[in-house]
Amino acid sequence: MTTDTPARLLQLLSLLQTPREWPGGELADRLRVSRRTVRRDIDRLRELGYPVQATKGADGGYRLIAGKAMPPLVLDDEEAVAIAVGLRAGAGHAVEGVDEASVRALAKLEQVLPARLRHRVATLQAATTPLTSGDGPSIAPETLTVMASTVAGRERLRFAYRDKDGSASHRLTEPYRLVSTGRRWYLVAYDVDRADWRTFRVDRVSGPSATGVRFAPRELPTGSAAEYLRQSIHRRQETYAYEVRFAAPAERVSARLPGSAGVPEDDGAGGCVLRGTTGDPMEWLAVRLALSGCDFTVHGPAELADCVRELGARLTRAGSLGPAGAAVEETERTQPEGE
Template structure:
């Protein structure tokens, strides 16, 4: 039984936010109080401006209706934990469709969770191993939430960063946006020490720290953070352009390759062509293309052509061919 009136009102509000009508007797049982107390609590919610509608009948019922003073979202413990765990899992593995807005929501939710629920979320997350495709590096959700908070609050962010060659550095930045490619997360930020815009792979970031220092946002050189990231990847010396022709339709190929690899374009021959730019090793891209399960021909670059031939020969020998 909930004896604390404010706590009981919040619990009642949480129940009423479910899109259904609640019989008075069921609400009384859920809250561990009498039906009379439920009626008094409903009156208190109405006094606070919440549009609670009552229906007549043997038991009577209550439901929250749309109005000018809809309440803020109220979640019970189990709902809050479920949402936080789901968002953390999606954010930590860069699942396609879980973008910066979802990470900001996670940052807000975890900020207001009581300590006991934060511990439950962390414990459940640590005990859960998601089945992923292995396409990207795993990221600590705490890293993303700290970054998202500084982006939203226009707060300078300090962190340790490991370059592709393994060298370590400390960075002080003005974070602009988080960008998800569906496989990896990137931070687009203004690097104060280098006096220029930079992109950072989030899986190479550690010890993110919100400094508390506010800043006025700068103008990005390109129209959007996604476009800036695309151009940044293209400019890198280790990136390469590729062109692959498939014998299958564009729709079929698109359903079998990750979106970040590229969008297949139909050909008059009935097949399709896939073009893109990658900074990943050609061996990795060759494996992804082979996993599509479709016949294809690599037109460029020469390094990818050679890698595909070598991979094909190795697989043929492994199968006794």
């Protein structure tokens, strides 16, 4: 018989969090207590805010239902490891929909994981490679969890940073928010040494560490961290206009290009024209255009036309057979049928 009431309540809660109805007799057998004790423990859980629903019947049954608020969850070892691995895999890539809330959840979970489970999580992640749809750089989940912890705790954060041109510096910041753009993670923070707000690409951060020094939150110049980041990126971004003519109908081209590329317009001669502006590298736009699978001609800017020609030449070289490839092709061509 389990005489430790807190331990028994946790065990009971863990059972009830399984999506099924538990007969009172079965719960009593699992906990090795009387049905009367089970009923008292159910009442204690309700007092703690857990919405436990009871059903009438010969044996009676109990089920944990959705409530207005979410009381603390109880996870067994396997569940905790599975959730941590999933959160770490998602946090390591700026995948659309995996935002700061997910990183905060990961930070909280890893903070309370026993050392033996943290080791299992790290081992599993090292042995697997996620296939993500994001094309942004990968990030060590530990970097995000350290940052998320300092954001939540209003604690100064120190880290090394590498600028776009490769120059290195050390920063002391008051972190405000982590923001995901779908391709990258950014930290919006107040730079103490520069006495101004800054945005930092998290994939350029190394060695983040909490200083233990608390700070009073400052007022952000704009209403939200996301808006501040958007304005910051727009100020730094070099944009250019482009015009591309496709030898294919607008409907076909539109289906093969991302919406951010713009909306092609039919030219009345069976083709279409795509006009737009972008701040992405021209090499990136050249690849997007090539992946459309449609013949096209770049009418501007000249730099984009140069990128397309260079990409075409590179692909031509990559597709040409070297001596080894030519030998394989000759062997396949001369091999008798049936072998």
